[in-house]
Amino acid sequence: MMSTIAALSIRRFDARDTDAVIALWQQAFPEYRDATKPQRNPRLSIANKLATQPELFFVAVLGERVVGTVMGGYDGHRGWLYSLAVDESLRRHGIGSRLVAHVEAALTALGCPKLNLQVLSAKNDVRAFYEALGYRADEVVSFGKRLGELADSSRG
């Protein structure tokens, strides 16, 4: 297994990765399989990202196989991290850590002084992952509001 992971590379997302990334997200994020959440539209998320800082959307690949994803964003004040996912069969081999390090380096190169991210409160394993990488919970409450055509959706 170690030699398999040694062959891992991280590169920019390419439009040809779309179907593989959607399959990975549907496995990693149960909300993408929830038909009652129309705001969770992976194809739209990808299209939006390709229109805004596509250079901060990365995939981890083993040969031709997409085994991980991460998205970053930088607004000139803070950096944000989204959509970190690793194929279930390949977790706990350092791929998630490599993806986070990759987006951290890309944001650092842009002059970004702090990286923020949000984790659903119930996901204790994911909290443990970020703590292992040196992230600490900020003393903040996260607020959000939907804009545009889904503005009236009250949840999620």
Ligand SMILES: CC(C)(COP(=O)(O)OP(=O)(O)OC[C@H]1O[C@@H](n2cnc3c(N)ncnc32)[C@H](O)[C@@H]1OP(=O)(O)O)[C@@H](O)C(=O)NCCC(=O)NCCS
């Ligand atoms: C979170 C996730 C990306 C981690 O990917 P990964 O490749 O397994 O992570 P790594 O192998 O780099 O883990 C690094 C360290 O984090 C900690 N860690 C990782 N997964 C953990 C878990 N399930 N429970 C406790 N600690 C964990 C460990 O300290 C681990 O080091 P170790 O394996 O030597 O003990 C992966 O579990 C995943 O895709 N989860 C589902 C999607 C998700 O919820 N994403 C986060 C959205 S904010």
